[in-house]
Amino acid sequence: MADMKLTKQSENYSEWYNQVILRSELADYAPVRGCMVVRPYGTALWENIQADLDARFKETGHVNAKFPLFIPMSFFEKEKEHVEGFSPELAVVTIGGGQELEEPLVVRPTSETVIGYMYAKWIESYRDLPVLINQWANVVRWEMRTRLFLRTMEFFWQEGHTAHATAEEAEEETLKILDVYTTFARDMAAVPVIPGLKSDSEKFAGAVRSYSIEAMMGDTKALQAGTSHNLGQNFAKAFEIDFVDENNTLQYCWTTSWGLSTRFIGAIIMTHGDDQGLVLPPRLAPTQVVIVPILRKEEDRAQVMEAVNRLFAELKAAGIRVKVDDRDNVSPGFKFNEWELRGVPLRFEIGPRDVESGTVMTARRDMPGKPGKKVMPQENVVQWTGDLLEEIQQAMYDKAVAFRDAHIFDPQDYAEFQQSVEDGWAFSWWCEDAACEEAIKQDTKATTRCIPLDQPQGEGVCIHCGRPARRKVYFARAY
RNA sequence: CGGGGCGUGGCUCAGCCCGGUUAGAGCGCGCGGUUCGGGAUCGCGAGGUCGGCGGUUCAAAUCCGCCCGCCCCGACCA
Structure with a gap:
């Protein structure tokens, strides 16, 4: 029984963090040290993050592409700071098909180099600019110490790579994306972040300037939740990404790169989580509402399930991500705890009493216990559920801001x-x-x-x- | 790479110091019953090369050696 309870945040924050992830089934440890499996629940969350960010990138003129996983070793040697920064953490393939390779292949730790190489091929004239490409990919960095989501050897992210005709445009792009990240974090994840410039020692290897969004976790430590780099002409010069301008003068491009990774899931966990487990923001939660039927006697079943299924259908038709937990081998109390652990924003309980009175017992995940419970009518369920989810989203953001500002x-x-x-x-x-x-x-x-x-x-x-x-x-x- | 700890059913661990019948417990899992508004309960049951290799011994989960793996703490990092 004792091990049903999660370690409290105040007792051991990092133990709490690990347990929440494993028990909520966001992710699990893979057989290779430092690697993780993102389980279906974690993947559903990531897909919601992806869908929103992807739409924001497209709104700002970007398109997606896929670049290769393997990068010739020599590419890394072309940009001095880049190679110095990354060589300690490269995974390198030296054998292929049983033969030693002529040139080792690096498993991409980030794609500036290959993409730079391709841009050099594709860009000839100012008329080809800007190039605004993003890719959703996995990358590998050999890490000493790893933590689920926060630092794994392989992680999933998006990396944007753009090329521009002028320094001003590149800087504008870098800041535009920083703003996309800031807005996404605030409006979708309810994670307040501070956008700003990185110091020289903290900037990306090969960048002229790096910007980041910084978030405060529940233990008050900072987490870099997204980065945007102005690469100046460093990569353009290393890879000869050049173009002729309006005056037929050959010029180097100005490039940028920017990324947000599965680490952001760690930010969500540690910004909102409590001693009960995850607390997911409604706008990103894989399941926004879970309905738990309460069946006291067999005679109640038909009526209760009728109400449950009716509300489920209404919510689903309205586009609300809703789930019915009709398992009959666990008790309602067990389900309450489990869905709280998994951070579902709203729980509905429907039992014989509700059938009789035409009501639904609701419980807010962001307000544990009695204060978050409220009896609602079955009528207008779509309307008030939507309102309640928005209220939770806002309350989560306000709470996170208050916590951060107090620290x-x-x-x-x-x-x-x-x-x-x-x-x-x-x-x-x-x-x-x-x-x-x-x-x-x-x-x-x-x-x-x-x-x-x-x-x-x-x-x-x-x-x-x-x-x-x-x-x-x-x-x-x-x- | 330095310091510390640990490997026994799916999970958490006991047993090891002091070798000796069929290696245990709790949780989880399967089946059946009674239950269900805050982590239900009873019964039956399945499940283990004791991390690997070698040694000591009549006999090794237990003693010795080597190896492998994992976790925690420090130097590097989205």
Whole structure:
């Protein structure tokens, strides 16, 4: 019985995280160390994320394509910072068909290089620009320490790769996508994020500038939930992606890349989850409403199931993702706990009492226990269910914002700063010197998360060294 | 790659120190009954090369050696 209960977040957050994922059947460990199987429930969630993001990419003019899994080793050597950044984590194929290969093939850790190679072939004139391609793919990075969803050796993501005629356009694209990610996180996942610029030490290997969206998890650690890079002309020069402009002058393209991965599922889990398990935002939840019939006597069955099936059909016809749990080998109480563990936003209980009174007992996942329970009429079920789901979506976002804001501090001196990054995040002036950043990391384990696009007025002094500082930055311990 | 821990039915573990009949428990699983508004209950049942290889011994889950794998903590990371 004791092992029916989940480890509490306050007891051991990372144990809670692992248990929630395994028990809710989002994912499981694969036979290969560091790899995971995304189970049907997790895949359904990812597909909802995909569908929404994909629509947003298309709205902003992007198209999808598929590039190969294998990349010639030599491609990685063309861009100096890129190879330095990635070589420690490459998986390399050296044998094919029983023969040693002439040139080893890298299993893609990201696709800038192959895509750059292809862009060089495809782009000739300014009339070919911009090229705005996205791909949904899996990538492999050899990792020391892995965590389900947060850091696995193989992960699933989308990677966008664009090429432009001017530096301004490339920067505009980079920021446009950062905004797509920010909006998606806020409106669909109810995950508040801070969009901002990465420090030099945190930026993508080969980028001129990297931007990210940063989210606060339930243990106050930061999670980089999506990234967008302005690659300048670095890859264009390495792969000779060039074009002739209106004046017939040969120019290098300006490229960008951006990605959001299955790690985002980790963000959803740790932003909203509670001691009961997952809490999924209605807009992304694979199942939005679960109906549990309560059958006390065999004579009740027909009437109860009639009401259950009728409401199910109405909701389904209205496009609400609804499921009836009619298993007869587990008790209603067991089902309540199980669907709570799995984060379904709304639960309906329908029993003989409801049949008699024409009602439905509803329970909100985001408000555990009595406060979240309410008796509703069977009439207008589509209307009020839709309203309730939206209310839950909004309440989840508000709660996450309140939690985050309560854990962001503005320390006045370095002693306070050290306490701040123990209790949450510090939002502080920083001199932007890498040495200072490193010293802070050594002292506190906190790193710069991002320099937010929204900056306060004025100037200050660096929280660590006291030198003049132009911008404020978020410092936090991060996943 | 350094430090620590662990490998026994699907899962969590007991048994090992001190070798000795058919290797146990709880949970889960299957069948049947009574149940069902917050993790029901009773009965019957299926399921194990004790991580692998070698050694010691009349006898090894238990003692010894080697190997493999996993987990946790540190240096790198979407």
